[in-house]
Amino acid sequence: MAIFLTKESKILVQGMTGAEGMKHTRRMLAAGTDVVGGVNPRKAGRTVDFDDRAVPVFGSVRAGMDATGADVTVVFVPPAFGKAAVMEAADAGIGLAVVVTEGIPVHDSVAFHAYAERHGTRVVGPNCPGLITPGQSNAGIIPADIAKPGRVGLVSKSGTLTYQLMYELRDIGFSTCVGIGGDPVVGTTHIDCLAAFEADPDTELIVLIGEIGGDAEERAADYVKESVSKPVVAYIAGFTAPEGRTMGHAGAIVSGSSGTAQAKKAALEAVGVRVGGTPTETAELVLERLAGPARGRG
Structure with missing residues (x-):
């Protein structure tokens, strides 16, 4: 599906x-x-x-x-x-x-x-690459030639990182990839996609890509803890971002200790989500997790 x-x-x-x-x-x-x-x-x-x-x-x-x-x-x-x-x-x-x-x-x-x-x-969206269900439909600007049908669901704030994780996991393939956009206000959230992937029988594992700024990833972590049974692997962009500087997206800005990549990583890991240090490491965690038990985040 x-x-x-x-x-x-x-x-x-x-x-x-x-x-x-x-x-x-x-x-x-x-x-x-x-x-x-x-x-x-x-x-x-x-x-x-x-x-x-x-x-x-x-x-x-x-x-x-x-x-x-x-x-x-x-x-x-x-x-x-x-x-x-x-x-x-x-x-x-x-x-x-x-x-x-x-x-x-x-x-x-x-x-x-x-x-x-x-x-x-x-x-x-707005300010998003759209979404693609490989082999079925592509609504937006995501390159179709780096995706094939598979069992991973992907939700990402970043368009570029969407493409990179799709390429890194091109041999595994995806159920659907959703680029939600990096503006401060977006329509569809990480949580919306987590809920939909949880209900999708053809999605076996979920990849969540976040970035500095706001608290969307912390809220997603709370949702994972309460409502997601499938394994989740994450990557957070911006570990080296200087305080107070917007990094690419309008919503990607850190103020004090709020919205840091470290805080988001800690929140996700506290609920059993494995967080990669780089996109390549994140893809390796996905492959490792798919090789293990199909259900549960442990």
Whole structure:
């Protein structure tokens, strides 16, 4: 199986006719993703040719859903239009909105996350690489050629580290990989993904990638202790980050002892999660754990 995204998913791309939207729509189609339309009010009624497939452009998410049965949208619009794009998708009743756009103001993210939740739309992102269920569907910018179907579930704040762990574990493969994004406010959390992977019969082990800043990993550790029976292996980026400096992501900032990699590692290890010192060591821990008992974190 998979979480959030399957071969049955029908995908719209908001901003498909822009440069990034065009590039990544072509990559998603090449991976076998069922991209059924783009959304651009100024270009409604046109089609865009992607190699051997012509994809229609609709004037709204609602129109695209009505015409195609789409249940997922991937958002590539500029930051200033991110809030409106997600709210439009939520108004239309889409089930999943994957917001790749970087640089959306935090107050806009807070507003559209709350709005989407009220309308029953799951948001992944913003500022995220999206998610991929290898061999089935790819919604976002994750390279499909480093993933194959397998038994590991991956949830990560970092896009680059998502790719690296996928490459390190390419011979094992993944049920689903979810890049939740590194902004201070994101729609889908580590805990959401832990719960979904725990319920997925085809996910045998979960890899959690975090980074400095905030307390998401500590909260995930509490959730693992109470609600996760499957083995969890983690990696935390930022052990050498200087205090007070933002490291790449808007949410990756340490203030005093709060949000440090050491504190997050300690919280996870206290509940039986093994934490690697590097991505390669983390992959080795995964292989070691898969070679042992299939259940339990001990």
